[in-house]
Amino acid sequence: MIGSFDIVVIGGGVMGSAAALQLARGGMRVALCEARQLCSGASGVNAGTLSMQTKRIPLIPYALRGYDLWKRAGDAVGFKETGSLTLAYTEREAEVLITRMSARREVGAPIELIATSAAHAMEPNLGDGVVAASYCAADGYANSSLTGVYYRSQLRLAGVALYELTPVQKIVPDGSEVMVQTRAGALRGTRVLLATGAWAKQMSEQMGTPLPIRVRVNTVSVTERMARLVTRVIAHASGQLTLKQSPNGTVLIGGAWQGRGTPETWHSDIAPETLIANLRLAQHVLPRLAQGRLVRSWTGFEGQTPDFVPLAGLMPGANNVFVLGCVRSGYTIGPYIGRLMGDFMLGREPELPLFDPARFFPERTRRESLS
Amino acid sequence: MIKAGRILPGRRVVVVGPGPLAPLVANLIVDAGGAVAALVDPNPLRAWVSALPRMSQRLDLLAEGAAWFGRLAVNGVPVYRGWDVSSIDGAHEVESVSLRPVDSMWRFIQAGPQKAIVADAVCMSYGLAPATEIYRLLGVAQRYAPELGGWAPVIDQGQRTDRVRLYAAGDGAGVLGAVAAPFSGCIAALSAAYDLGRIDAQTHHRLTQAPRRHLARAANFGAAMARLVAPRASAMISVPDDTVLCRCEDICAGELRAAIAAGALELNALKAATRCGMGPCGGRVCGEAAAALMESTGIAREQIGQFTGRAPLRPVAVAALTGSFDYNDIPLPKVLDA
Numbered sequence: 001m002i003g004s005f006d007i008v009v010i011g012g013g014v015m016g017s018a019a020a021l022q023l024a025r026g027g028m029r030v031a032l033c034e035a036r037q038l039c040s041g042a043s044g045v046n047a048g049t050l051s052m053q054t055k056r057i058p059l060i061p062y063a064l065r066g067y068d069l070w071k072r073a074g075d076a077v078g079f080k081e082t083g084s085l086t087l088a089y090t091e092r093e094a095e096v097l098i099t100r101m102s103a104r105r106e107v108g109a110p111i112e113l114i115a116t117s118a119a120h121a122m123e124p125n126l127g128d129g130v131v132a133a134s135y136c137a138a139d140g141y142a143n144s145s146l147t148g149v150y151y152r153s154q155l156r157l158a159g160v161a162l163y164e165l166t167p168v169q170k171i172v173p174d175g176s177e178v179m180v181q182t183r184a185g186a187l188r189g190t191r192v193l194l195a196t197g198a199w200a201k202q203m204s205e206q207m208g209t210p211l212p213i214r215v216r217v218n219t220v221s222v223t224e225r226m227a228r229l230v231t232r233v234i235a236h237a238s239g240q241l242t243l244k245q246s247p248n249g250t251v252l253i254g255g256a257w258q259g260r261g262t263p264e265t266w267h268s269d270i271a272p273e274t275l276i277a278n279l280r281l282a283q284h285v286l287p288r289l290a291q292g293r294l295v296r297s298w299t300g301f302e303g304q305t306p307d308f309v310p311l312a313g314l315m316p317g318a319n320n321v322f323v324l325g326c327v328r329s330g331y332t333i334g335p336y337i338g339r340l341m342g343d344f345m346l347g348r349e350p351e352l353p354l355f356d357p358a359r360f361f362p363e364r365t366r367r368e369s370l371s
Numbered sequence: 372m373i374k375a376g377r378i379l380p381g382r383r384v385v386v387v388g389p390g391p392l393a394p395l396v397a398n399l400i401v402d403a404g405g406a407v408a409a410l411v412d413p414n415p416l417r418a419w420v421s422a423l424p425r426m427s428q429r430l431d432l433l434a435e436g437a438a439w440f441g442r443l444a445v446n447g448v449p450v451y452r453g454w455d456v457s458s459i460d461g462a463h464e465v466e467s468v469s470l471r472p473v474d475s476m477w478r479f480i481q482a483g484p485q486k487a488i489v490a491d492a493v494c495m496s497y498g499l500a501p502a503t504e505i506y507r508l509l510g511v512a513q514r515y516a517p518e519l520g521g522w523a524p525v526i527d528q529g530q531r532t533d534r535v536r537l538y539a540a541g542d543g544a545g546v547l548g549a550v551a552a553p554f555s556g557c558i559a560a561l562s563a564a565y566d567l568g569r570i571d572a573q574t575h576h577r578l579t580q581a582p583r584r585h586l587a588r589a590a591n592f593g594a595a596m597a598r599l600v601a602p603r604a605s606a607m608i609s610v611p612d613d614t615v616l617c618r619c620e621d622i623c624a625g626e627l628r629a630a631i632a633a634g635a636l637e638l639n640a641l642k643a644a645t646r647c648g649m650g651p652c653g654g655r656v657c658g659e660a661a662a663a664l665m666e667s668t669g670i671a672r673e674q675i676g677q678f679t680g681r682a683p684l685r686p687v688a689v690a691a692l693t694g695s696f697d698y699n700d701i702p703l704p705k706v707l708d709a
Contacts, residue, residue: 293686
């Protein structure tokens with residue numbers, strides 16, 4: 001056996017790392033197991049967009065606080081506050097833009113609808129045809145490649161026992177505790193937090209509580225260095241495009257277009273037809289992209305629940321296994337919801353409510369409340 | 372450049388490297404009318420001598436190699452065997468090259484002598500590695516085989532990879548040299564024909580006899596060469612911190628060492644931490660050197676792994692991918708129609 005801990009966190013993405021950090025700061029003896037290295041999955045390969053304009057309404061309060069935490073991490077995660085523009089090109093898109101942005105604004109996102117001429121004045125290289133635009137000054141991006149490096153140094157400082165390159169084979173109840181079996185040996189935890197993103201599906205199935213997680217294979221692309229084309233994060237009203245130009249001149253293009261692959265194999269591929277659609281949309285918004293060269297496209301696995309809000313709470317039917325993760329926008333809210341989860345496990349009242357996974361298991365919860 | 376256009380890299384060139392590439396380049400320079408200031412080979416003469424028996428299976432190639440060295444001798448090119456470059460010096464351009472003797476693992480011998488050679492250009496090559504990007508992209512199983520130049524796809528006797536109907540041949544399947552390549556290609560083609568039912572087992576067996584025999588002999592020669600140039604991570608220990616390893620992103624050895632010390636345990640984590648391999652070359656230039664640097668700190672190659680394969684394998688103009696299109700034909704989600 002490797003050792004005994006108050007809490008074993010499985011999964012070293014943003015959410016697992018942030019929760020482990022909060023738990024260790026709260027005085028717990030914490031171990032973190034990660035199959036590869038910290039933030040090797042979605043947390044480290046996403047497009048890094050931190051924008052209120054792309055978030056679902058229920059997540060805006062969490063995203064605003066998550067954004068502040070990224071901002072505080074600053075240079076260590078390549079944080080830039082650039083402001084963001086979202087653009088519509090048809091009447092229908094404009095309608096959607098106005099409805100959605102107004103709703104986001106109502107729950108506290110500082111988004112304003114602006115004249116298309118103002119959008120063109122902000123970003124002179126935008127293409128023609130914009131019929132509506134919205135702007136959010138307190139938006140930006142981080143460099144997701146640096147997420148793992150950032151959390152590794154934070155977790156070490158907080159005294160978390162890090163087990164990287166340590167895939168978990170099995171999670172077994174052991175009396176009042178839980179045994180987490182790995183190739184390197186077993187870790188015993190009084191409590192366990194499962195934060196394995198897209199991989200939580202298979203792990204929850206193995207534990208007999210299959211969580212309703214749909215796996216998405218998101219595509220991101222980057223160009224070679226280009227002359228300055230844009231300074232802000234640019235998004236499309238459909239949510240199918242995010243675009244930003246890094247300080248080094250490369251243009252990062254995302255939008256959650258779907259590639260192919262399954263988390264079980266760790267292998268995923270781009271799908272040419274969706275990549276081309278993604279690039280066409282980007283080039284429509286920013287015509288001068290056509291002059292650049294695509295250096296690399298990649299894909300990452302993201303877990304998603306049917307109701308588009310996270311799983312964050314006790315694993316249904318268990319009393320010492322917790323689960324956290326699986327949502328679009330997980331990168332933005334990650335540092336904050338990880339912190340809330342840590343507070344919850346420390347017995348503190350979270351500042352904002354969590355998202356109890358029991359909502360997907362009404363029968364199981366009812367049976368238990370009867371017994 | 373020198374092969375295709377007879378363009379000389381400099382007026383006085385130092386050519387460095389183990390194996391057959393360095394003397395070949397030195398000869399091309401001499402043929403093109405240039406001056407070779409020195410040929411430097413980290414391998415001692417005895418490494419070449421012990422390779423002779425296997426090389427003698429291809430006397431033609433052996434003779435060709437001997438002719439290269441003969442011509443260098445006639446032209447008075449000094450050859451330093453068992454030496455390596457310790458520094459390349461100059462204010463704005465190459466002015467001189469410092470050499471020091473190395474041991475069999477290409478580590479500098481402490482307190483060994485030093486030689487400075489006046490030169491204005493240096494050509495270096497420390498061996499060939501299989502181009503495995505496409506196998507990585509396709510998720511083909513690979514193994515680390517230093518005798519084949521590094522990572523190479525796992526193949527069976529018929530050049531089959533673990534991916535159905537995908538075959539690997541030539542140096543990309545493991546460096547065995549140009550002479551071996553046509554035979555592995557021929558065997559792969561026969562496997563494909565057999566697997567598709569175009570030839571029967573008997574025909575397949577009959578037709579593969581000759582190429583297999585030729586491949587074995589050529590591979591023997593190639594393996595002897597490969598042994599001379601097999602990567603030695605120990606050579607990375609003495610690479611100074613200010614040596615640029617990733618040219619696209621301008622990342623030095625010292626930055627990589629710092630990231631390794633900070634916890635990068637595999638090549639992809641090193642890439643994320645430093646940008647090494649994120650530039651237009653896709654990691655083809657720096658990947659092997661960065662991996663060897665990691666290995667020199669005591670991490671096994673199997674753990675270090677390779678850069679994840681990413682498309683496109685070479686940079687492609689965005690316009691070439693997007694073509695001409697109409698905005699209304701971009702398949703945006705139906706949620707907008709609701």
